[in-house]
Amino acid sequence: MGRRNSATGQASRWLAAYAAEERWRLNLAVAAGVVAALATLGQLVLLAHFISELLVAQAPLVRLTPLALGMLGLLLVRSLALFLQERLGLVASLALRRRIRGELLDHLARLGPAGLSNRHSASLASQLVEQVEALDGYMARYRPQLALAILQPLMVLVAVAWLDWLAALFLLLSAPLIPLFMALVGMGAERLNREQFEAVSRLSGHFIDRVRAVTTLQLFGRTQEATAEVHAAADDYRRRSLRTLRVAFLSSAVLEFFASVAIAMVAIYVGFGLLGYITFGPSPELTLFSGLLVLLLAPEFFQPLRVLSQHYHDRAAALGAADGLMALLAESVEELRGSGGEEAPAACVSEGLIRLEAATVSYPQRGRVLGPLDLTLVPGEVLVISAPSGGGKSTLLHLLAGFVGPEGGRRRMAPGLRYAWMDQRPLLVKGSLADNLRLAAPQADVSAMYRALERAGLGELLARLPEGLGTPLGERGAGLSGGQAQRLALARVFLCDAPLVLLDEPTASLDAATEADVIAALRELAREGRCLVIATHHPALMALADRGLMLDQQGERIR
Numbered sequence: 001m002g003r004r005n006s007a008t009g010q011a012s013r014w015l016a017a018y019a020a021e022e023r024w025r026l027n028l029a030v031a032a033g034v035v036a037a038l039a040t041l042g043q044l045v046l047l048a049h050f051i052s053e054l055l056v057a058q059a060p061l062v063r064l065t066p067l068a069l070g071m072l073g074l075l076l077v078r079s080l081a082l083f084l085q086e087r088l089g090l091v092a093s094l095a096l097r098r099r100i101r102g103e104l105l106d107h108l109a110r111l112g113p114a115g116l117s118n119r120h121s122a123s124l125a126s127q128l129v130e131q132v133e134a135l136d137g138y139m140a141r142y143r144p145q146l147a148l149a150i151l152q153p154l155m156v157l158v159a160v161a162w163l164d165w166l167a168a169l170f171l172l173l174s175a176p177l178i179p180l181f182m183a184l185v186g187m188g189a190e191r192l193n194r195e196q197f198e199a200v201s202r203l204s205g206h207f208i209d210r211v212r213a214v215t216t217l218q219l220f221g222r223t224q225e226a227t228a229e230v231h232a233a234a235d236d237y238r239r240r241s242l243r244t245l246r247v248a249f250l251s252s253a254v255l256e257f258f259a260s261v262a263i264a265m266v267a268i269y270v271g272f273g274l275l276g277y278i279t280f281g282p283s284p285e286l287t288l289f290s291g292l293l294v295l296l297l298a299p300e301f302f303q304p305l306r307v308l309s310q311h312y313h314d315r316a317a318a319l320g321a322a323d324g325l326m327a328l329l330a331e332s333v334e335e336l337r338g339s340g341g342e343e344a345p346a347a348c349v350s351e352g353l354i355r356l357e358a359a360t361v362s363y364p365q366r367g368r369v370l371g372p373l374d375l376t377l378v379p380g381e382v383l384v385i386s387a388p389s390g391g392g393k394s395t396l397l398h399l400l401a402g403f404v405g406p407e408g409g410r411r412r413m414a415p416g417l418r419y420a421w422m423d424q425r426p427l428l429v430k431g432s433l434a435d436n437l438r439l440a441a442p443q444a445d446v447s448a449m450y451r452a453l454e455r456a457g458l459g460e461l462l463a464r465l466p467e468g469l470g471t472p473l474g475e476r477g478a479g480l481s482g483g484q485a486q487r488l489a490l491a492r493v494f495l496c497d498a499p500l501v502l503l504d505e506p507t508a509s510l511d512a513a514t515e516a517d518v519i520a521a522l523r524e525l526a527r528e529g530r531c532l533v534i535a536t537h538h539p540a541l542m543a544l545a546d547r548g549l550m551l552d553q554q555g556e557r558i559r
Contacts (some may be wrong), residue, residue, distance in 0.1 A: 137314025426489030483514035
């Protein structure tokens with residue numbers, strides 16, 4: 001219980017810190033809500049006066065026309081104020097979500113592929129979309145209403161006390177019960193929302209894994225079992241969602257019950273006071289105007305609390321989402337960058353592209369996986385890295401790319417160094433060929449893209465495609481063979497014109513002919529003066545090397 005309360009408190013403070021950055025918009029939204037409340041009070045006063053004049057004073061309708069026009073004018077003012085309140089809240093919410101999503105994307109970029117290797121892409125997508133969107137109701141509706149739930153009842157209470165202090169006392173005594181029970185119910189809602197977000201993240205990863213492996217599942221005849229697993233996961237999420245809705249409905253029911261009891265007490269008091277059965281306090285002074293106005297104001301006393309109750313589950317959802325977002329943002333980049341190593345200033349490299357000096361890399365669960373290693377990369381050379389499985393080939397590429405930092409030693413790099421990355425499973429997105437090429441060079445023109453595809457050996461394929469560069473690709477490059485996908489990734493390398501090219505098993509799973517074409521293209525890259533670093537154990541690629549680096553099982557240099 002203590003840990004849960006501590007987590008809830010941290011999430012509340014985290015959300016409040018972001019809300020403080022939109023304070024001026026939220027304050028304007030609250031001010032608009034106060035104007036709407038004042039307009040409502042004015043309408044009720046005019047309505048009570050209208051009915052009193054009509055029934056008691058027997059006033060003609062012509063004399064009551066100004067009162068009717070006044071109510072209509074106040075209705076327009078109230079509508080405009082409510083529109084401004086909603087609009088300002090939505091703008092503040094949009095700014096908050098844009099800021100948090102930007103910080104998340106920046107943090108994911110700092111973590112890099114190595115830092116995100118233990119996270120499922122579907123889970124990250126769920127956090128970036130669903131959990132960030134869950135903050136909308138908290139900022140747009142709950143935060144302004146939290147202030148209005150205090151200010152508006154106080155305004156109504158002052159008005160009722162001016163009319164009849166005993167009726168105001170009834171309202172005052174019933175008011176604390178509603179927030180108390182809302183808080184008790186809300187504790188359960190926060191826990192359920194937290195569990196619901198965890199469930200939907202698991203469901204997202206579970207579903208996308210089955211979709212990606214649908215061919216394998218069909219080959220082994222396990223599609224029915226996979227379908228049953230997805231159905232069970234979805235059904236679990238459905239049950240969790242219904243539990244959350246039950247709690248939300250329960251909180252609203254509690255509020256409605258106590259509000260109805262309090263309003264009924266006020267109505268009984270006013271009714272018996274007007275009939276003369278109650279003679280103590282201010283009841284003998286009740287008139288049709290004052291009694292009717294008290295009855296009209298009583299529901300308005302509880303209305304802000306009703307609205308707050310409706311948005312209370314927005315707060316619970318936001319707190320549940322904030323836990324996951326805080327955990328993601330709290331992942332330390334320093335652990336990946338290394339604690340004992342040093343990222344030397346770029347000016348320290350007088351020649352070459354990158355220099356490693358006794359660099360080591362360690363992971364928390366595995367210990368040291370690379371080094372100590374001394375290495376210098378110069379333009380125009382081809383370095384081939386070979387090692388047994390788990391010997392640190394990919395880790396060395398991550399170190400050279402800056403995805404991880406040295407725990408010991410130093411990593412020095414040339415000023416403004418850019419690099420290109422290509423591995424055995426290149427990233428291809430759903431879109432056209434041009435869209436995938438522009439991932440590496442957003443400003444590339446059509447002629448440059450054609451030249452890059454020609455150099456990568458895709459010229460004949462492009463000539464056969466009716467739509468050319470506009471040819472659509474499916475998710476993960478569906479529509480291309482493995483070799484064509486590798487060549488498309490190679491075309492991106494040609495297009496980006498980076499001086500350093502890092503390749504991780506670029507010809508894995510390719511046939512001999514396609515491998516020869518890719519190697520020829522890589523040889524052409526080296527002739528341009530680019531530095532190629534290739535992690536591989538394929539003899540054909542190793543023959544391309546100007547220099548070889550062999551690592552042992554512990555990631556130490558053999559030769």
